[in-house]
Amino acid sequence: MNDSVFDYVLKHQKAADERLYLVSSENALSxxxxxxxxxxxxxxxxxxxxxxxxxxxxxxxxxxxxxxxxxxxxxxxxxxxxxxxxxxxxxxxxxxxxxxxxxxxxxxxxxxxxxxxxxxxxxxxxxxxxxxxxxxxxxxxxxxxxxxxxxxxxxxxxxxxxxxxxxxxxxxxxxxxxxxxxxxxxxxxxxxxxxxxxxxxxxxxxxxxxxxxxxxxxxxxxxxxxxxxxxxxxxxxxxxxxxxxxxxxxxxxxxxxxxxxxxxxxxRGRWQEYAAQVVKNARRLAEKLHEKGLPVIAERLGFTRSHQLWVNIAPLADPYEAVLALARCNVISNTIRAPSLHGGLALRLGVQEMTYCGAKEEEMDALAGIFEDLFIKKSSETLAKARVVEIKRRLKTAVDPEAISRIADMLSSRKE
Known part of the structure; x- marks a missing residue:
């Protein structure tokens, strides 16, 4: 084996630095x-x-x-x-x-x-x-x-x-x-x-x-x-x-x-502002996806009041293939068996991590455009990936990637 476990961890970190995470069961850590x-x-x-x-x-x-x-x-x-x-x-x-x-x-x-x-x-x-x-x-x-x-x-x-x-x-x-x-x-x-x-x-x-x-x-x-x-x-x-x-x-x-x-x-003292923006972002993303032709579940009820929104992606793409296509563009999500689809798979998107990193309605609009590119316009994944880079630049990171790199270099040079 050429790579060590430490190398694998660093490679994962480098990949994560380029991604937008929309998994509703995860978040960033300060x-x-x-x-x-x-x-x-x-x-x-x-x-x-x-x-x-x-x-x-x-x-x-x-x-x-x-x-x-x-x-x-x-x-x-x-x-x-x-x-x-x-x-x-x-x-x-x-x-x-x-x-x-x-x-x-x-x-x-x-x-x-x-x-x-x-x-x-x-x-x-x-x-x-x-x-x-x-x-x-x-x-x-x-x-x-x-x-x-x-x-x-x-x-x-x-x-x-x-x-x-x-x-x-x-x-x-x-x-x-x-x-x-x-x-x-x-x-x-x-x-x-x-x-x-x-x-x-x-x-x-x-x-x-x-x-x-x-x-x-x-x-x-x-x-x-x-x-x-x-x-x-x-x-x-x-x-x-x-x-x-x-x-x-x-x-x-x-x-x-x-x-x-x-x-x-x-x-403490920030919960209300953060939570309110999470809900605003979830509803904004749901509305924009719906406007662009993606079938977002629960339209009649206003889509969501939480951090989650569900997209019935099956009419546009195989759900699992959709998740993989998004991942190739550095957008990480997953599928669920959504209530109302009778066992069918939907994309479950969560906006809490992007919100914690500073995303607001403008970033939700841009994110909806990526979904439109991939699943409505069938544009190239290269274009979608470039748009992810643009959004990522506007967000703060939980930990400075350069600081991680410096710590990694220091630890790599140590002899245990």
Whole structure:
């Protein structure tokens, strides 16, 4: 082998520097947050002295300050008294939540994958001894069928509703659903995809609207590291969550905790502006794509109120081939099985990363032009790629490519 792993990483970085990322489950990470991963915080354990007398590793008083700050900032952003950020991913948080809030033999209700639900939820639930049933849903409205939920929950004996939307354009009808259900039925809102919009007050406020729990990952509309949390105002349930998080997670990865805390500090006071621009950009891109002849889903409802928009690309190109064509032009996206297409594939585009890097409506217009070039005008990919370069020049980067290059040169010259 001629190339080392280090070489592969540098090649990936160089390619990434030239790309526009439209994957709705990713975001950029600031230079300050990335810096954490070059420090000792990355490879040290932290266990609180007051709760781990026989096990705590001393000398971590500054890590203790980081953890406390992270808790304060997450509590402020979510409006919750209790926040557990031990989970290391969204599915890990889901596993902790289902283990803590459900008992073997009980029934939980989730979104079906064909209605936007996460495909892993049912598998995790069943492995924990839970029965999972699919909530009634109106695909033409991209919404839960709240008129049927109360009878459905009573008939199925549901104890927990787990809202696990991975494909989400519009807010859930939480207030309406909560008003129809007994208090004994708990609602868990997995906001992985829209958490940054929730923090920015641009989507919905789950805990204020009737959800008992708010959880999810921190690297989608939150421009943070791969981490997750669970928030609640229920003290007794929080104890169960804490217990199961200690069982299922040996350590919570202090580097990720510190990076998340830095992002929360950086975004404090900026959430609303950022989230509002994300939604503006998503709607603008959807409108412009529609005007140019691309079939964007949910036109009747205004296309989207989140960071996502879905394009029914199949009438114009094979969906998988469309993704590859975009990638050759340095536009990275993916496909989903979109609600309303009855199993058909659509492009799922997310504008949160471009927005974080400074994109506004002007960049959305230019981006729509690239899609028009490729799929309507059938122009050359060379032309589309050149237009990507123009857009990329107008955006800021999370980390200066020249700084990355200098660090790489320095490390390459070191003898380990």
């Amino acid at each position: 230079a300050r947050a990335r810096f954490v991963f070059l420090t000792e915080v990355l490879n040290r354990y932290y266990f609180p002295l007051e709760t781990h007398h026989h096990w705590a590793f001393p000398g971590n008083e500054w890590l203790e300050a980081v953890y406390k700050r992270c808790h304060e900032l997450l509590s402020e952003a979510t409006g919750a008294r209790f926040v557990n950020f031990r989970p290391i991913s969204g599915v890990n948080a889901m596993t902790v939540a289902l283990a803590a809030l459900g008992r073997p033999g009980e029934t939980i209700a989730v979104l079906a994958p064909e209605n936007g639900g996460h495909p892993i939820t049912v598998k995790v639930a069943e492995r924990l001894g839970l029965k999972a049933v699919h909530l009634p849903y109106r695909q033409e409205e991209f919404s839960l069928d709240t008129a049927l939920v109360a009878d459905f929950v009573a008939r199925e004996g549901v104890s927990l509703i787990y809202l696990d939307a991975a494909q989400i354009l519009f807010p859930h009808k939480l207030r309406e659903m909560r008003s129809l259900l007994p208090n004994s039925v708990k609602i868990y809102y997995d906001g992985s995809h829209v958490m940054g919009l929730i923090f920015g007050k641009q989507f919905q406020d789950p805990l204020a609207e009737g959800a008992d729990f708010l959880g999810g990952s921190t690297h989608k509309t939150i421009p943070g590291p791969h981490k997750a949390f669970i928030a609640t105002n229920d003290a007794e349930a929080n104890e169960r969550i804490a217990q199961w998080s200690r069982v299922l997670i040996s350590h919570d990865h202090g580097g990720d905790v510190a990076a998340l805390a830095i992002v929360l500090e950086e975004m």
